[in-house]
Amino acid sequence: MLPILLGIATFGSTMTGGVFALRNSDKLHRILGFTAGVLLGVVAFDLLPEIFRLTNSTHTDVTVPMVALVVGFLGFHIVEKLTIIHSGHESEYAGHKHPNVGLVSALALSGHSFLDGVGIGLGFKVSVSVGLLVALAVVAHDFSDGLNTVTLMLANGNQKRRSFKLLVLDATTPIAGLLSTFLFTLTERELLLYLGVFAGFLLYIGASDILPEAHAKHPSQITVALTVLGTLFIFLVTRVNFG
Numbered sequence: 001m002l003p004i005l006l007g008i009a010t011f012g013s014t015m016t017g018g019v020f021a022l023r024n025s026d027k028l029h030r031i032l033g034f035t036a037g038v039l040l041g042v043v044a045f046d047l048l049p050e051i052f053r054l055t056n057s058t059h060t061d062v063t064v065p066m067v068a069l070v071v072g073f074l075g076f077h078i079v080e081k082l083t084i085i086h087s088g089h090e091s092e093y094a095g096h097k098h099p100n101v102g103l104v105s106a107l108a109l110s111g112h113s114f115l116d117g118v119g120i121g122l123g124f125k126v127s128v129s130v131g132l133l134v135a136l137a138v139v140a141h142d143f144s145d146g147l148n149t150v151t152l153m154l155a156n157g158n159q160k161r162r163s164f165k166l167l168v169l170d171a172t173t174p175i176a177g178l179l180s181t182f183l184f185t186l187t188e189r190e191l192l193l194y195l196g197v198f199a200g201f202l203l204y205i206g207a208s209d210i211l212p213e214a215h216a217k218h219p220s221q222i223t224v225a226l227t228v229l230g231t232l233f234i235f236l237v238t239r240v241n242f243g
Helices: 002-023 024-059 063-087 099-126 128-153 160-180 186-218 219-243
Strands: none
Touching: 002 099, 002 128, 002 160, 024 063, 024 128, 024 186, 024 219, 063 099, 063 186, 099 128, 099 160, 099 186, 128 160, 128 186, 186 219
């Protein structure tokens, strides 16, 4: 019963972050600046430490997840540049948004949220204390997950209604992931490879999509400060839960 309640908590946290972004779309450039910092913080203080922990526990060469990271970075770059943007005539896209980029990004974030739920479920299979620790970490940063999902959609020209639908999907997938652990288990090596790919994906969208959009029309010191604040926010969250 406790894991299910925590899964519901992840839903509420994700929805809160997403609704905040939807209601403040007029300040989207500042939200994007904060989101870019959040993405950097998630990679540096959440994903990479977990990757290094798994390389040690599985006795895997650290090159393996780093190759996965590069694959994630370049893979999304190729999808974005060759498949999504170039699916039409480039001249017709000049100065326009690419809604499908936002959609692919939001779906990838939902996939990560699904595995967050898997992490909670597997944690409880180890012990209640481990499950609680993982769940608290997930709930703490799911606000940012919801924020990221909506800002990625809006920044790429998607309507609020479509963005809200993807937000609901992102908020629901941790519960689905948690429930799925009753059916299968994920090996540490498989999780290691996934985290490498996802870290590369986050680095790409943060550097290629989010930061340029944040500063394109509203360059300001406030936006820069919010990027730093977003990184600091994740640093503090990870220290509270894991330190």
